[in-house]
C-alpha cells in the first residue's frame with residue numbers, strides 16, 4: 075500500500091523537470107505539501123501546475139534560486155524557513171555535468187559547487203528545522219558514477235587537471251560521503267540521511283553542457299533508459315516508505331541498499347571532506 079504523506083512537508087531541489095519533477099508528482103500524490111525549486115520562476119510555476127494537475131494536490135510551492143551561488147542558496151533557505159514551520163523531507167536532487175571547466179559566481183568549479191556544495195550548504199541551513207520536525211529525512215540523489223569517483227583533495231576544483239567525467243564522478247562520490255558523514259552527525263536526532271542512484275533516466279540531464287559532450291552517449295542509451303517516473307521511484311521510496319523509517323547512512327539503487335565506493339566508508343576521508351566543505355561555505359560550525 076502506498077505510504078501516506080498527508081501532513082508532511084517535502085522540499086525537492088530541481089523539481090522543474092526530470093527526476094525531481096517526477097518525484098514531486100509521486101510525493102504530492104501521497105498528500106505531501108511540496109516545495110520545488112528551479113532557476114526560472116515561469117518554468118517553476120509551470121512545473122508546479124503540472125504537478126498539481128497530475129497529483130490532484132494543490133499544495134505545491136515554488137522557490138526560485140540558482141543553487142550554484144551560495145548567496146542564492148542562503149536567500150532561498152531563508153524563504154523556505156519562513157514558509158515552512160516544519161520540514162519532514164529534504165530531497166537534494168539538483169545536479170549537472172559540464173565537459174569544460176568553468177566557475178560559479180563564488181569562483182568555485184561549477185560541478186563541485188552545484189552538485190556537492192549546494193546540497194551541503196542547503197542541508198546545513200535547514201538542519202535545525204529538520205531536527206525540530208523529527209522524524210525527518212534527508213535524501214540525496216547521487217549516481218552510479220560515484221563508484222568511479224575519487225576525491226582529489228589536492229585539486230578539488232580541477233584547477234590543475236579538469237575532466238568533466240572526473241569532476242562529475244567526484245561530485246557524486248561527495249554526495250555519498252556527505253550522506254554518510256551527515257548520518258553520523260545526526261545519530262540520535264531522529265533525522266536520517268540516505269543517498270541513491272536513480273538509474274539511467276531519460277531527462278534533460280547534461281543538456282546544460284554547451285559542448286553537449288554526453289549527447290552521443292545519451293543518444294545511444296536512450297532506448298534503455300528509465301522514464302522519469304521510474305527513475306524517481308527510489309527517491310519516492312526513501313522519502314516516504316515506512317520500510318526505511320530510521321534507516322541512516324545507506325546508499326540505494328532500485329529501492330535496495332547497495333555498496334558504494336570503498337573510499338566512502340573511510341570515516342577519516344568523509345570527515346575531511348566535511349571540513350573542507352564547511353570551510354568552502356564559510357561555516358566553521360556546520361554540524
Ligand SMILES: NC(=O)c1ccc[n+]([C@@H]2O[C@H](COP(=O)([O-])OP(=O)(O)OC[C@H]3O[C@@H](n4cnc5c(N)ncnc54)[C@H](OP(=O)(O)O)[C@@H]3O)[C@@H](O)[C@H]2O)c1
Nearest residue numbers: 088090091092093112113140141169217274275277278279
Ligand atoms: N538522468 C540520469 O540518467 C541520472 C543518472 C544518475 C544520477 N542522476 C542525478 O539525478 C539528479 C537529477 O537529474 P535529472 O536527470 O533529473 O536532470 P535534469 O532533467 O537536468 O533536471 C535538473 C533539475 O535541476 C535544476 N537545476 C539545474 N541547474 C540548477 C541550478 N544551477 N540551480 C538550481 N536548479 C538547477 C533544473 O531546474 P531549472 O533548469 O528549471 O533551473 C532541473 O529541475 C542529478 O543530481 C543527477 O546527477 C541522473
